[in-house]
Amino acid sequence: MKKITTLGHSTLDINRIGLGCMGMSEFYGSFDEQESVNTLHRAIDLGVNFFDTADMYGSGANEKLLGKAFKGRWDEVVLATKFAVMRGPNGEFLGISGKPEYIKKACDASLQRLGVEAIDLYYMHRQDSKVEIEEIVGAMADLIKEGKVKYLGLSEVDPDTLRRAHAVHPITALQTEYSLWSREPEEEIFDVCKELGITFVAYSPLGRGFLTGAIKSRADLEQGDFRLNNPRFTEEAIEENLKFVEVVDQIAKSKNVSKAQVALAWVLSQNDEITTIPGTRKVHRLKENLGAFDVELTEADMDLIDKSVPSKTVGNRY
Numbered sequence: 001m002k003k004i005t006t007l008g009h010s011t012l013d014i015n016r017i018g019l020g021c022m023g024m025s026e027f028y029g030s031f032d033e034q035e036s037v038n039t040l041h042r043a044i045d046l047g048v049n050f051f052d053t054a055d056m057y058g059s060g061a062n063e064k065l066l067g068k069a070f071k072g073r074w075d076e077v078v079l080a081t082k083f084a085v086m087r088g089p090n091g092e093f094l095g096i097s098g099k100p101e102y103i104k105k106a107c108d109a110s111l112q113r114l115g116v117e118a119i120d121l122y123y124m125h126r127q128d129s130k131v132e133i134e135e136i137v138g139a140m141a142d143l144i145k146e147g148k149v150k151y152l153g154l155s156e157v158d159p160d161t162l163r164r165a166h167a168v169h170p171i172t173a174l175q176t177e178y179s180l181w182s183r184e185p186e187e188e189i190f191d192v193c194k195e196l197g198i199t200f201v202a203y204s205p206l207g208r209g210f211l212t213g214a215i216k217s218r219a220d221l222e223q224g225d226f227r228l229n230n231p232r233f234t235e236e237a238i239e240e241n242l243k244f245v246e247v248v249d250q251i252a253k254s255k256n257v258s259k260a261q262v263a264l265a266w267v268l269s270q271n272d273e274i275t276t277i278p279g280t281r282k283v284h285r286l287k288e289n290l291g292a293f294d295v296e297l298t299e300a301d302m303d304l305i306d307k308s309v310p311s312k313t314v315g316n317r318y
Contacts, residue, residue, distance in 0.1 A: 001265070001268060001269070001293050001294075001295075001296070002016065002272050003015060003016055003017075003047075003293050004016065005199065005272065005273050005275060006199075007050075007078065007121070007151070007172055007173060007199050007275075008151065008153075008170075008171070008172030008173050008197060008198050008199040009151065009170040009171075009172045009197055009198075010121075010150070010151045010172050012078050012120065012150075012151075014049055014050040014078050014275060015047055015048050015049050015050055016268055016274070016275045016276065016293075017048065017264065017268075017275075017276060017277075017278065017289055017290055017292065017293070018048060018049075018050030018051060018052060018201075018275060018276070018277040019039075019040070019043050019048050019050070019051050019052065019277060019278070019279070019280070019286070020052045020203060020277035020278060020279035021036075021040075021051060021052060021053045021057070021062055021065070021066060021279065022052075022053070022054070022057045022062065022279055023279045023280070023281055024036040024039075024057075024062060024065060024279075024281050025057050025058025025061045025062035025065060026057055026058040026059075026061070026062070027057075027225070027226045031281055032281070033065060035281055035282070036065060036069070036281050037065070037068065037069045038283065039280065039281055039282060039283050039286055040066065040069040040070070041069065041073075042283045042286060043286055044073060044076050044077065046286065046287065046290060047290075048286070048290070049076060049077055049078050050078045050080070050275065050277070051066065051070075051077060051078070051079050051080070052080045052081075052175075052201075052203070052277045053066055053079070053080070053081045053082075054081055054082035054083075054085070054123075054125055055081060055082065055083055055085075055087075055106055055109065055110050055113075056082075056085040056086075056087050056125065059087040059088075059089075059091045060087075060109070060113050063081060063110055063113035063114050064113045064114075066079065066114060067113055067114040067115040067116075071115065074116060077120075078120045078121070079114070079116070079119065079120050079121070080119075080120065080121035080122075080123060080153065080173070080175075080201075081110050081114070081119055081121075081122065081123070082122070082123040082124070082125035082153075082155065083102075083103055083106035083107065083110070083122070083123075083124065083125060084096050084097060084098060084106075084124055084125040084126050084127070084128065085125050085126060086102075096125075096126050096127070096128045096129075097128050097131075098124065098127060098128030098130075098131035098135070098136040098139075099128070099131060100135065100136075100138070100139035100142075103136070103139045103140060103143070104139065104142075104143070107119070107122065107143050107148055107149065108148075111148060117147070117148075118147060118148055118149060118150055119148065119149045119150065120150050120151065121150070121151050121152075121153050121172060121173055122140060122143065122149040122151070122152060122153065123152075123153035123154060123155050123173070123175060124136055124137075124140065124153070124154050124155060124157075125155050126155065126156060127154075127156075127157060127161065133157070133161050133164050133165050133168075134164060134165075134167075134168050136165075137152065137165045137168040137169050137171075138168055138169070140152050140169070141168065141169040144169075151172035151173070152169060152170070152171055152172055153171065153172055153173035153174065153175060153201075154171055154173075154174055154175070155174070155175040155176065156175070156176050156177075157174070158189075159188045159189055159192045162174060162189070162192055162193075162196070162198070163192065163196070166196050166198070170197075171196070171198050172198065172199065173198060173199045173200075173201050173275075174189065174193055174198050174199070174200055174201065175201040175202075175203055175277075176189065176200070176201075176202070176203070177202070177203055177204045177317060178200070178202035178203075178204075178205065178267060178274075178276075179202065179204055179205045179206065179207045179211060179263065179267060180207065180211055180244055180247075180248065180263055180266060180267075180305070180309055181207045181210070181211065181232075181241065181244050181309075181313040182204065182207070182313065182317060185200065185202075186270075190270070190271070194271070194273075199273055199274075199275055200271075200273070200274050200275070201274075201275050201276070201277060202267050202274060202275070202276040202277070203276075203277055204279075205263060205264055205267045205276040205277075205278050206260055206263050206264070206278055207232075207244070207263070208227055208230070208232075208233075209227075210232070210233075210238075210241065210244070210245070211244060211245060211248055211259060211260070211263040212258070212259050212260045212263070213245045213248075213249060213259045215227075215233070215238065216238070216242070217235065217238060218233065218234075218235055218238065221233070230315070230318070231315035231316045231317075231318070232313060232314065232315035232316070232317070233315070234315065236314070237314040237315040240314040241310075241313055241314050241315070243309075243310050244309055244310065244313070245259065246308075247304065247305060247308040247309050248262050248263055250304070250308075251297070251301050251304065251305070255295060257291065257294075257295050258288055258291070260278075260285075260288055260289060260292070261288065261289070261291050261292040261294075261295050262292075262295060262297070264276060264278060264289060264292035264295075265292045265293075265295035265296075265297050266297060266302075266305065268292065268293075269297050269302070
């Protein structure tokens with residue numbers, strides 16, 4: 001399986017399995033900063049060079065963590081961060097902003113926390129419904145002119161919005177949730193990305209950990225884990241959604257590999273450019289995820305998945 005791809009309209013070559021860093025600072029229960037730094041360093045040593053963060057992860061703490069971990073190693077890293085979701089001083093959520101003056105301020109704050117002069121890939125995390133996409137992308141393009149950002153990305157937008165954005169300034173990457181239990185991008189967005197030369201970046205490729213088989217009931221989640229408030233993680237939903245895991249498990253056992261490796265191999269097999277950013281804080285999980293490159297899914301495996309995987313996941317994504 002092809003391991004490297006060029007990121008959209010850029011000159012950056014990235015490993016198709018990157019690393020999502022959100023859980024190192026918030027959302028998935030307890031975390032250990034030193035363990036996270038070790039994992040980030042080991043990731044580079046293992047050939048991972050595409051790292052994903054956002055200014056809202058840990059209210060800026062995640063960017064600071066990456067700034068500390070990558071000091072002196074930035075030439076080995078392609079970093080993506082995001083703006084739009086506003087947080088207060090105590091972590092409270094204050095809504096979404098796409099106002100040009102806010103974008104400029106958010107970018108400057110991210111650069112400072114990361115300790116870099118330019119961000120490789122700058123994403124709009126979510127769209128502010130009160131600001132037209134043309135105005136948002138125009139403001140993002142100004143950051144390129146100022147040398148603060150190299151390439152632009154969007155997250156969770158529909159095909160029409162993506163086309164309108166791309167008409168203002170080339171969009172290099174689109175990040176959207178995609179996995180065996182979140183297949184909406186197949187309907188239209190994949191085709192638009194291909195047509196416009198935009199790299200599709202799949203986040204939560206392991207279904208927020210669910211497709212690994214690690215979550216069989218709510219008792220498997222720590223207090224404070226955001227999944228406890230997620231519609232897909234009610235007791236009823238978990239029971240019903242375990243059907244996804246059963247299919248993955250069947251294929252994993254037949255190949256003597258892990259469920260995570262099958263789920264990631266399936267995402268990567270959709271096309272040669274798709275890139276994915278499974279999140280982990282642990283080195284052994286990182287190594288396991290990279291093992292997905294060695295998993296060959298046959299036509300029979302793909303057919304089995306299509307026939308056996310439920311067409312609908314119980315519970316909305318958020």
